[in-house]
Amino acid sequence: MKKMPFDPERTIIRLYDVSKYFGETDALVNVTFDVCRNEFFFISGPSGAGKSTLMKLLYLEEHMSSGYAIVDGMNLARIRRNQVPMLRRRLGIVFQDYKLIPNKSVFDNVGLVLEVAGIRSRKTVRDRVMDVLEKVGMADRHDAFPPTLSGGEQQRVAVARAMVGNPSLILADEPTASLDPEAAEMIFDLLVSAHSEGTTIVITTHDRYLLSKGCTGSIYLKKGQCEGPDGACR
Amino acid sequence: MKKMPFDPERTIIRLYDVSKYFGETDALVNVTFDVCRNEFFFISGPSGAGKSTLMKLLYLEEHMSSGYAIVDGMNLARIRRNQVPMLRRRLGIVFQDYKLIPNKSVFDNVGLVLEVAGIRSRKTVRDRVMDVLEKVGMADRHDAFPPTLSGGEQQRVAVARAMVGNPSLILADEPTASLDPEAAEMIFDLLVSAHSEGTTIVITTHDRYLLSKGCTGSIYLKKGQCEGPDGACR
Amino acid sequence: MKDTIRRGAADFLNYKYLHGICVITIALSVFVISAFGLFLINAGDLMVSWKKGIRIIAYLEPGADEETRDLIIGEMETYPEVAGVEYVSSGEALDWLKEEIGRQTALLEGLTDNPLPDAVEVSLSGDIDGADAISSLAARMEGLDGVADVEYARKWIERFGGIYNLFRLTSMILIGLIVSAVMMIVANTIRLILYSRIDEIKITRIIGADDAFIKYPLYFEGMMLGFLGGLAGLVLLYAAFFITVPQLSSAGLLVYFQVRFLPWNLVLLILLISMTVGWIGCYFSIRRFLRF
Amino acid sequence: MKDTIRRGAADFLNYKYLHGICVITIALSVFVISAFGLFLINAGDLMVSWKKGIRIIAYLEPGADEETRDLIIGEMETYPEVAGVEYVSSGEALDWLKEEIGRQTALLEGLTDNPLPDAVEVSLSGDIDGADAISSLAARMEGLDGVADVEYARKWIERFGGIYNLFRLTSMILIGLIVSAVMMIVANTIRLILYSRIDEIKITRIIGADDAFIKYPLYFEGMMLGFLGGLAGLVLLYAAFFITVPQLSSAGLLVYFQVRFLPWNLVLLILLISMTVGWIGCYFSIRRFLRF
Ligand SMILES: Nc1ncnc2c1ncn2[C@@H]1O[C@H](COP(=O)(O)OP(=O)(O)OP(=O)(O)O)[C@@H](O)[C@H]1O
Ligand SMILES: Nc1ncnc2c1ncn2[C@@H]1O[C@H](COP(=O)(O)OP(=O)(O)OP(=O)(O)O)[C@@H](O)[C@H]1O
Ligand SMILES: [Mg+2]
Numbered sequence A, B: 001m002k003k004m005p006f007d008p009e010r011t012i013i014r015l016y017d018v019s020k021y022f023g024e025t026d027a028l029v030n031v032t033f034d035v036c037r038n039e040f041f042f043i044s045g046p047s048g049a050g051k052s053t054l055m056k057l058l059y060l061e062e063h064m065s066s067g068y069a070i071v072d073g074m075n076l077a078r079i080r081r082n083q084v085p086m087l088r089r090r091l092g093i094v095f096q097d098y099k100l101i102p103n104k105s106v107f108d109n110v111g112l113v114l115e116v117a118g119i120r121s122r123k124t125v126r127d128r129v130m131d132v133l134e135k136v137g138m139a140d141r142h143d144a145f146p147p148t149l150s151g152g153e154q155q156r157v158a159v160a161r162a163m164v165g166n167p168s169l170i171l172a173d174e175p176t177a178s179l180d181p182e183a184a185e186m187i188f189d190l191l192v193s194a195h196s197e198g199t200t201i202v203i204t205t206h207d208r209y210l211l212s213k214g215c216t217g218s219i220y221l222k223k224g225q226c227e228g229p230d231g232a233c234r
Numbered sequence C, D: 001m002k003d004t005i006r007r008g009a010a011d012f013l014n015y016k017y018l019h020g021i022c023v024i025t026i027a028l029s030v031f032v033i034s035a036f037g038l039f040l041i042n043a044g045d046l047m048v049s050w051k052k053g054i055r056i057i058a059y060l061e062p063g064a065d066e067e068t069r070d071l072i073i074g075e076m077e078t079y080p081e082v083a084g085v086e087y088v089s090s091g092e093a094l095d096w097l098k099e100e101i102g103r104q105t106a107l108l109e110g111l112t113d114n115p116l117p118d119a120v121e122v123s124l125s126g127d128i129d130g131a132d133a134i135s136s137l138a139a140r141m142e143g144l145d146g147v148a149d150v151e152y153a154r155k156w157i158e159r160f161g162g163i164y165n166l167f168r169l170t171s172m173i174l175i176g177l178i179v180s181a182v183m184m185i186v187a188n189t190i191r192l193i194l195y196s197r198i199d200e201i202k203i204t205r206i207i208g209a210d211d212a213f214i215k216y217p218l219y220f221e222g223m224m225l226g227f228l229g230g231l232a233g234l235v236l237l238y239a240a241f242f243i244t245v246p247q248l249s250s251a252g253l254l255v256y257f258q259v260r261f262l263p264w265n266l267v268l269l270i271l272l273i274s275m276t277v278g279w280i281g282c283y284f285s286i287r288r289f290l291r292f
């Protein structure tokens, strides 16, 4: 694997020789790949392959053990503590375990992203939140609290939260795992339409159906390693 | 729908005209069906249909608003408070959100079921827990804590916990949602083999693949109602 | 039982952060209460030492013989409120009076005849209580054969007794209030800790645990928390005591009486109470959490 | 700023159970401290009323004329430690002595000539401090023209001063210890509450909130908790005070002095301190939780 010339206009994510160890567990081993702007990128692999870990490295919930990574122009190995929130605000993240705040309503959970981003106008927040909740089919439950939602409903709220800020990069960790095929299709279509508006999408999934749908690039992880032609990632 | 004669030797679950309302939400409306002993029973339906709510009624995390239900010979409407643990100990439950205790190791999480059931021999506990962890492919992570596991790994531990007590009835709420097809197949095969040893299995799922596999009975829920030929459940 | 303890102990280690904070809170609570108790005990000692300074003088009838005098002294020595009995002859009394009057002794210089009677001076033990007890003692002494008259500082004693009673009563009310406030604080802390563990409790119940399975290890943990917290609080107090007291001494403040630490039985009582509070805190908090 | 307060207030309502417990804990803590403070203030008043009972007597030179006497009295009245000055003629002094000696007045009955000098009796204001100050006052009085001699209960005052100093010092140490212990308890409680909210904090950070976004509403909440807790604690104390004091009065324990509640400025100070403690508790706890 040669290090390719880096063009920040073209490449939104670059991982070079990235490894992550948890004690004796090798969650990721020498992973190298690029994601271009406006790609629709799949990460697949069996349970425990390191998909979520890879995502966590990208939004810095975890720090890589070795290697070199750039996300949206920021070098993750050298990023300063106060730059981390700036990076995260540029991303829209769907967490595998949703990470909804149980004491806040669906509306407030989604709206929090906008508050964090510094949007103070109550009306703007209200319009945008209700709009995205409408899209995921949860507008009528906007004042419910997450523990009273079904698994699939929580997942749809998590997707709404990732999309509400119109991020340039969406990282979605199994965004359709708890959804029935129809709802999954709806969410997928949402991501597709965001993609068509210029957003880069990175999805981990093991949904055969999703994988059969179009994407512009993908990697397959297994036991932390890329499996591809001659060990290369893509 | 006629009320059929009830034979506790034959019928392990009977729901008759069961409804469940959460405030204004109708989670279940007039659901009536029987599950026979040693059935392999599927409950399917879209997100928010009421599948998990139905499960919760069966193990009494929620109480039905109206109707009549019998689980393993116990009348849920009349059960006394101190009988609830007895009922639950006869069930093996896989929760949609896993419900693993974060401060306990995988081993202790699974072993807790046996402790609760009054098994005091350390050796018996150890053997049975390691055996079932082996079956779900998590034996090597027995001393890990749930927050350090991947989503699929947590789900497999949840399945192991449901099976460790050799219950006569397993209620599994989307037990393969976070699993890749191979792992899902493994878990499904495990349930099939428990079934072949006489266990009754009730699974909620929207996994097309699972649904295509054999089952001895199923219902399809939508907005809390059974959808079947002329509104009947099965 | 063995199993309960095993599980309780395992859990105890499982929540180091929470339990650490709880032990600290209990320790500080026990410290506050027992520091206050220590203060009151020593203030009580101080009061007792003041009371010991009270003297009652019984004047004997003029010309009472030695036998009568010994009888009177013997009788007075049997009174439990009496710490010591001393005979004061009329000559000694005059010397004492001269000293008392101070610089105006000129006044008494002209006297050749001692007009004072012989007397018996009684000092009190510390455990006499209140002005009434003293006046009843005085009345008893006055009733003895051969005693002409009894004199003591009635006014001063009444005033002192009033103040002492006020001090004792208010400090009792105060310690009562403080103890209940602190117990509620400890119960609240335990409640918060159980609240942090509510998911674990819910999960354990839903996989089939009955109330006993959940409660007893938690009771054990509550008692352990109480015990460790109590111990730590007392150790803290002991340390503070041994830093402070020598400094009070060297500042010359402890010349009139001895400061002492809490007596052993009180130390044990405090440990017992803090264990009980740990248990009770658990007991009432769990009831709330077992409703799910 | 407005936004911080809005979010803080919203959160405040969002965690009713946790915040309820926290407010109760702070209220009880403030109650304990301020009850103890109230106790000390009144004990201090008692001490002052005792000190006011001290008398210094200056004997005038025999045959001092009225002018000298007025000069002396005028001079003494300028001393800040002096509350009142009273002239006692030799006749009054003899009456007083007779009363003092009590039943043995027989002793003085034979006197036709009054050997006592005229005197001036000085009573002290409450803010004189310690035996040394009193003896220096006495020395100053003795140095005045026309004063022959000064007399006061030196021994008694020394002993009393020692005890008073001991009481004051130990109660100061005690209140220092109690205040720090209780502050740590409050900080611990806030820590537990933040611990219960750790998931929320983690999630908020991971969706891009910077430290300021998380911290400032929590600071506001901490201050609100401190304020409400402090207020509740003081109300509690006030209630306890108004239940207790009339009972003390009717039990006849308050004849010698007036019990008073905490002064207004102390009440405000307590509120301020409890707000500060709420804020500081948040401040230090958050640092730990922002490390994630
Ligand atoms: N904090 C951690 N400490 C220790 N091991 C960890 C930690 N986080 C993840 N792991 C391990 O790293 C491996 C990869 O985990 P990861 O969550 O990335 O898997 P995944 O590909 O997302 O799997 P799934 O499809 O099941 O979600 C797993 O074996 C997991 O147990
Ligand atoms: N405690 C509750 N309070 C209010 N509404 C609830 C509560 N629990 C469930 N609901 C609502 O009841 C409906 C059925 O929920 P349920 O969890 O049974 O759905 P489900 O079929 O399991 O869906 P999924 O496939 O997404 O898990 C949902 O609309 C849900 O929001
Ligand atoms: Mg994952």
Ligand SMILES: [Mg+2]
Binding pocket: A150, A151, A152, B051, B052, B053, B096, B173
């Ligand atoms: Mg569900």
